[in-house]
Amino acid sequence: MQYTLQHIADALGFEAVINLDDAPVNFLLTDSRRISFPASSLFFALQTERRDAHIFIKELYERGVKNFVVRKDFDISPYTDANFLFAENTLQALQRLAAYHRSQFNYPVIAITGSNGKTVVKEWLHQLLSPDYNIVRSPRSYNSQTGVALSLWQMNEANNLAIFEAGISQTGEMEKIERMIQPNIGLFTNIGEAHNDGFKNLEEKIKEKLQLFKNVNVIICNTDDCLILNELQNFKGKIYSWSMQNKASLTITSVKKSEASTTISTLYKEQPLEVVIDFTDDGSIQNAISCICVMLYFSVPVSTITNRMKELHSVDMRMQLLPGINNCSVINDSYSFDLNSFSVALDFLMQQHQHEQKTVILSDIPAASDKKFYTQAADMLQAKNIQRVITIGERWNIYQDELNNKIPVTGHYLSTDAFIKKFSDNHFRGEAILLKGARVFMFEKIAVLLERKVHQTVMEINLNALAHNLKQFQQLLKPGVKLMAMVKAFGYGSGAGVANLLQFHKADYLAVAYADEGVELRKANISLPILVLNIDEAAFETLVQYHLEPELFSINIFKSLDDFLSRQGLHQYPVHIKLDTGMHRLGFEEDDLEQLISLLENNNRMTVRSVFTHLAASENADEDAFTQTQAKKLLAWSNRLQQSLNYIFLRHIANSAAIFRNADLQFDMVRPGIGLYGVHSDAQNKLNLQTVATLKTTIAQIRNVEAGDTVGYNRSEKLSRNSLIATLRIGYADGFRRQLSNGVGKVFIKGKIAPVIGTVAMDMTMIDITDIPGVKENDEVEIFGKHIPVSQVAKACGTIAYEILTGINQRVKRVYVEE
Numbered sequence: 001m002q003y004t005l006q007h008i009a010d011a012l013g014f015e016a017v018i019n020l021d022d023a024p025v026n027f028l029l030t031d032s033r034r035i036s037f038p039a040s041s042l043f044f045a046l047q048t049e050r051r052d053a054h055i056f057i058k059e060l061y062e063r064g065v066k067n068f069v070v071r072k073d074f075d076i077s078p079y080t081d082a083n084f085l086f087a088e089n090t091l092q093a094l095q096r097l098a099a100y101h102r103s104q105f106n107y108p109v110i111a112i113t114g115s116n117g118k119t120v121v122k123e124w125l126h127q128l129l130s131p132d133y134n135i136v137r138s139p140r141s142y143n144s145q146t147g148v149a150l151s152l153w154q155m156n157e158a159n160n161l162a163i164f165e166a167g168i169s170q171t172g173e174m175e176k177i178e179r180m181i182q183p184n185i186g187l188f189t190n191i192g193e194a195h196n197d198g199f200k201n202l203e204e205k206i207k208e209k210l211q212l213f214k215n216v217n218v219i220i221c222n223t224d225d226c227l228i229l230n231e232l233q234n235f236k237g238k239i240y241s242w243s244m245q246n247k248a249s250l251t252i253t254s255v256k257k258s259e260a261s262t263t264i265s266t267l268y269k270e271q272p273l274e275v276v277i278d279f280t281d282d283g284s285i286q287n288a289i290s291c292i293c294v295m296l297y298f299s300v301p302v303s304t305i306t307n308r309m310k311e312l313h314s315v316d317m318r319m320q321l322l323p324g325i326n327n328c329s330v331i332n333d334s335y336s337f338d339l340n341s342f343s344v345a346l347d348f349l350m351q352q353h354q355h356e357q358k359t360v361i362l363s364d365i366p367a368a369s370d371k372k373f374y375t376q377a378a379d380m381l382q383a384k385n386i387q388r389v390i391t392i393g394e395r396w397n398i399y400q401d402e403l404n405n406k407i408p409v410t411g412h413y414l415s416t417d418a419f420i421k422k423f424s425d426n427h428f429r430g431e432a433i434l435l436k437g438a439r440v441f442m443f444e445k446i447a448v449l450l451e452r453k454v455h456q457t458v459m460e461i462n463l464n465a466l467a468h469n470l471k472q473f474q475q476l477l478k479p480g481v482k483l484m485a486m487v488k489a490f491g492y493g494s495g496a497g498v499a500n501l502l503q504f505h506k507a508d509y510l511a512v513a514y515a516d517e518g519v520e521l522r523k524a525n526i527s528l529p530i531l532v533l534n535i536d537e538a539a540f541e542t543l544v545q546y547h548l549e550p551e552l553f554s555i556n557i558f559k560s561l562d563d564f565l566s567r568q569g570l571h572q573y574p575v576h577i578k579l580d581t582g583m584h585r586l587g588f589e590e591d592d593l594e595q596l597i598s599l600l601e602n603n604n605r606m607t608v609r610s611v612f613t614h615l616a617a618s619e620n621a622d623e624d625a626f627t628q629t630q631a632k633k634l635l636a637w638s639n640r641l642q643q644s645l646n647y648i649f650l651r652h653i654a655n656s657a658a659i660f661r662n663a664d665l666q667f668d669m670v671r672p673g674i675g676l677y678g679v680h681s682d683a684q685n686k687l688n689l690q691t692v693a694t695l696k697t698t699i700a701q702i703r704n705v706e707a708g709d710t711v712g713y714n715r716s717e718k719l720s721r722n723s724l725i726a727t728l729r730i731g732y733a734d735g736f737r738r739q740l741s742n743g744v745g746k747v748f749i750k751g752k753i754a755p756v757i758g759t760v761a762m763d764m765t766m767i768d769i770t771d772i773p774g775v776k777e778n779d780e781v782e783i784f785g786k787h788i789p790v791s792q793v794a795k796a797c798g799t800i801a802y803e804i805l806t807g808i809n810q811r812v813k814r815v816y817v818e819e
Contacts, residue, residue: 001101001157006022008042014086030044044090045069066083069093072087072088091146110162110164110294112166128294137164185218185220216237223246250292250293259774262277276309321463322452323452331352333434342436346434355431360436362390371399416441416446459694476660478663481666483669484507503528511530531610549575558596561575574609581631587613593640627658651668677692694782698781702724702769702776703727725766725767737807740756745765745793750774754767
């Protein structure tokens with residue numbers, strides 16, 4: 001369905017100024033960084049507490065965007081050849097347009113909500129029903145007020161079933177989502193503790209979520225939860241229920257788990273129905289039952305249900321950024337393929353500034369035989385200026401001309417196996433490679449070839465969590481306050497890859513400890529200004545070569561740098577002045593100020609970008625008076641500096657804890673550090689931070705050890721019972737400390753906690769898994785992460801989370817994931 005801006009204005013009653021020929025609007029844009037087709041995109045200038053997107057209109061206009069939705073008082077006079085719609089609230093305008101577009105289609109629309117499992121159920125339903133339906137669905141986890149609107153825009157005449165998920169974090173949100181989705185089938189996965197902060201209690205949360213289903217024909221849900229069952233009493237439509245305890249539309253008579261699969265026995269219309277799935281965890285079992293209910297409601301034959309459920313495969317909802325062969329980076333996004341997720345993956349590829357060369361390996365598009373889909377994919381590749389494309393599949397063989405006319409195709413193969421037979425390491429060097437393929441093409445085989453081989457201990461960095469934490473801090477900032485993200489120690493052990501995301505999400509500055517860390521960021525094409533906290537004369541040449549900005553903390557280092565800049569004939573080099581207001585580590589003291597002022601006056605070799613200090617105890621309420629004393633000193637001393645200079649510089653003092661504990665200390669810029677990585681520095685004032693870093697390893701071997709025997713070096717721990725012992729591929733050389741020996745340390749496996757047994761060795765650690773059934777060799781083990789907080793590991797070691805994170809050896813592979 002084609003829309004023009006005038007069409008949208010007439011249909012929704014918006015005031016419009018049409019300065020250009022009214023070209024079709026094909027794409028909705030809410031993020032100024034994600035432009036593929038500027039001429040046919042409509043940008044909504046959304047306004048949040050942190051940022052007003054109207055500030056990006058000039059940049060977007062210069063990049064070719066000509067259609068905008070803006071607030072009514074926005075000055076459009078500089079944009080004489082652009083089109084504008086005016087709205088009281090631009091987010092509501094986006095939602096109204098999404099609702100209008102949704103109303104043009106009459107096929108079934110399933111809406112999914114719940115505390116957990118929404119995305120998995122959506123993706124499983126797509127797997128199970130796509131042989132019978134042409135399905136449009138939310139890309140990844142697009143379930144927010146904005147994400148739902150963008151998902152609905154993908155609906156078209158070729159589809160005959162839609163599946164959308166909806167998530168909320170506070171009251172009043174679901175009614176807006178319901179008006180957009182207008183579902184006729186509702187699926188409630190479960191209710192739990194996730195996102196509880198915005199609700200008084202679980203009852204209020206259930207009521208809010210059920211707003212999504214107030215006009216549906218049927219609700220599919222588990223009626224074992226009495227809170228849900230109680231709220232459903234007022235529902236006037238059909239309830240298609242499943243239950244393990246009571247009679248229901250689908251009654252679960254037994255759930256039998258084996259080592260690798262689960263048999264679910266049910267009664268449906270008084271007839272037995274047995275389904276086997278290759279999953280054993282409770283969450284997957286509940287999600288599978290929800291899917292069975294949907295298929296029964298859609299009258300899918302029982303034999304088809306049992307066959308398709310056997311073929312269900314896990315849903316990897318995350319893109320993984322992996323270190324590749326020959327200095328490549330590999331983005332593995334091969335769990336599904338549609339044009340929506342392809343657009344998201346291409347955006348992620350373009351964020352990888354560490355490589356100029358971009359390569360895409362892509363499969364045929366499932367359920368899309370029409371040429372127009374392949375033409376659109378080719379257009380997307382051309383818009384991103386992808387240098388190399390490799391295609392795999394029979395449909396691409398037919399439509400090769402679509403790519404060849406727009407971008408060079410350096411290889412085409414009819415199958416994944418055909419590609420693998422011709423594969424050579426030498427064909428890939430120093431580039432970012434996106435693997436985008438449908439599940440049936442098994443691109444994981446290609447990922448194995450492209451991935452740099454390292455041992456199986458990995459540090460997984462969740463980029464979505466990092467972005468979430470960044471926004472948590474950004475939302476606390478007063479208007480105009482800048483943000484300097486601390487990425488010293490290579491991002492608290494997370495690797496230089498985090499800097500790409502911080503740059504993408506509009507951090508203003510980065511800070512590193514030493515110049516070599518800044519060099520790595522510059523080599524990764526990070527263009528943000530970078531502050532180097534610790535410098536000496538040996539680093540001066542590197543600073544200048546890589547445009548790094550030094551912290552000056554003493555008269556001696558100031559003079560040394562000044563002499564160097566003079567010899568090099570350099571002028572206006574950016575520097576930052578560190579004041580010692582009480583930390584007594586580095587910095588100019590009050591007695592240094594007069595000499596510092598005299599050195600700065602009339603000095604054209606340096607420009608002071610900022611003056612700052614370091615808080616000694618911002619997380620400690622007992623030291624708040626000392627914190628305020630430090631702030632007063634910074635203001636007083638920096639005022640003296642300011643009076644001697646004829647330009648303005650920034651002032652900053654607030655670290656992670658001070659940003660929310662001492663809002664009056666935000667000044668011109670703040671410096672969140674460990675908080676960005678999900679570690680709370682103040683137990684009494686917690687933000688809603690998410691875990692960013694997860695350290696994982698695998699089991700090398702499992703053995704039975706008899707009571708009375710010992711395990712590991714020095715025979716330090718004797719077994720009191722016959723035990724099952726697993727050896728992990730991690731040791732103190734990786735950063736898993738010897739202090740965690742003999743039961744002090746714990747790990748997480750198969751949903752349970754297992755203690756360390758014996759002494760931690762250099763490369764291996766043993767754990768006791770006697771009480772944990774079903775553990776196998778090569779199973780994954782969490783060392784710290786969501787289930788074992790890094791702060792808990794630090795406490796066991798008698799140290800702090802900073803030290804644990806930064807102590808993870810660089811031989812441990814960093815894997816970046818985006819959900």
